Amino acid sequence: MSKRFLVGSGLLLGLLGVLLVRFGNPANMGICVACFVRDIAGGLGLHRAAAVQYLRPEISGFILGSFLIALFAREFKVRGGSSPLPRFFIGFAIMLGALIFLGCPLRMLLRLAAGDLNALIGLFGFISGTGAGVFFLRRGFSLGRAYPQSAANGLFIPAIALGLLLLVSLAPVFIFFSESGPGSFRAPFMISLAAGLLAGITVQRSRLCQVGCFRDLMLLGDPHLLNGSVAILAGAFALNLVFGYVNIGFSGQPVAHTAAQWNFIGLAIVGLGATLLGGCPLRQTVMAGEGDTDAGLAFLGMTAGAAFAHNFGLAAGPTGVPVAGQAAAFFSVIFLLGLGFAFSASQSNIPIKGGIASER
Amino acid sequence: MSDRPFHLDVRGLSCPEPVLRVKKALDSGLDRQLSVLTDSHIALENISRLARYAGFTVKSEDQDGQYCLLLCKLDT
Numbered sequence: 001m002s003k004r005f006l007v008g009s010g011l012l013l014g015l016l017g018v019l020l021v022r023f024g025n026p027a028n029m030g031i032c033v034a035c036f037v038r039d040i041a042g043g044l045g046l047h048r049a050a051a052v053q054y055l056r057p058e059i060s061g062f063i064l065g066s067f068l069i070a071l072f073a074r075e076f077k078v079r080g081g082s083s084p085l086p087r088f089f090i091g092f093a094i095m096l097g098a099l100i101f102l103g104c105p106l107r108m109l110l111r112l113a114a115g116d117l118n119a120l121i122g123l124f125g126f127i128s129g130t131g132a133g134v135f136f137l138r139r140g141f142s143l144g145r146a147y148p149q150s151a152a153n154g155l156f157i158p159a160i161a162l163g164l165l166l167l168v169s170l171a172p173v174f175i176f177f178s179e180s181g182p183g184s185f186r187a188p189f190m191i192s193l194a195a196g197l198l199a200g201i202t203v204q205r206s207r208l209c210q211v212g213c214f215r216d217l218m219l220l221g222d223p224h225l226l227n228g229s230v231a232i233l234a235g236a237f238a239l240n241l242v243f244g245y246v247n248i249g250f251s252g253q254p255v256a257h258t259a260a261q262w263n264f265i266g267l268a269i270v271g272l273g274a275t276l277l278g279g280c281p282l283r284q285t286v287m288a289g290e291g292d293t294d295a296g297l298a299f300l301g302m303t304a305g306a307a308f309a310h311n312f313g314l315a316a317g318p319t320g321v322p323v324a325g326q327a328a329a330f331f332s333v334i335f336l337l338g339l340g341f342a343f344s345a346s347q348s349n350i351p352i353k354g355g356i357a358s359e360r
Numbered sequence: 361m362s363d364r365p366f367h368l369d370v371r372g373l374s375c376p377e378p379v380l381r382v383k384k385a386l387d388s389g390l391d392r393q394l395s396v397l398t399d400s401h402i403a404l405e406n407i408s409r410l411a412r413y414a415g416f417t418v419k420s421e422d423q424d425g426q427y428c429l430l431l432c433k434l435d436t
Binding site: 074279 | 372373374375376377379380383399400401402405409425
């Protein structure tokens, strides 16, 4: 996709991120894959943190928008089998890291665009984690090949997205809705869904990726994707200025804490995990919609991670990161580093002249 | 220089492995032609961008959802 389209998509995503706050989503959280997946886990009762329970329609929108546009553009390709279980647990670890920082890389940009300097510390951590992932990629890290699968495999995640929309619309008694806290701040259903669909379509077409931007710059010297991330920041900042949402500083920021080391470590985990997966949480969600069942596993891993994070008191809150969360961060780092080494191998067999190269 | 193109099969690999493997092959300077097989539209775009930046022409052909790319070094 052209640079102009990528920048336009980034601007649109940044504007949507602020507009959704205007319409009722939590401050600096117009769009956040980690926070919204956590809210969905809560809405389903997979955790009982009363403040973060709501089946966010935006997530279903990302998946269904991607699904529909991929079908239309003939890019819906069902594939899988590239180390599904490791991908599930990487998704799990990414969610733990994101809930220690309190946001995915997209929310990091939206927080930064509203003047939250804790997100700047997070950005440094994110770049460091991505750098660690690039180290493994240079060593030959690979989760192996995915192979074509029958079309029905690719319908599971879109069907789940549709099911979530039905549940939040019909509101049966077993579905939870926060009455206070971030989960109680929500834009109207149709606006959330429309924004989610638009974002899903945009990200699928533009290939926007928050980890890809730094990874490609470090690994290939390619700044293409970085243009999209800068555009998200610019779009969100401009609209934050218009609405008077900019508040520059560390303290008093919405749904954030000031524990610098944990903001750094949390997003370092996300950067490393997302680099190993091959895409940021938003990109994984969108890929799950376009038929990538491995990305679907990573998405389910993130959902499980969110449920565990709140069931076992691992997630950060406005006062900081609990000791259990600090331990979870430690084990996440160990797990991801171990995985990085375990799946790295010599690339000496690639390429082979005159024939099809690479067995992995 | 070999008459045979330099084949690379990057089907099914996650980002950024396809483009990374192509970059390694191009950087090795072993040949002036490289043919690549991918099944990902994203890899197609990324490899094409990398190759053009590195001074290669790119021809691609869609064969039932699989893309055959032929990268040829431009004469300088």
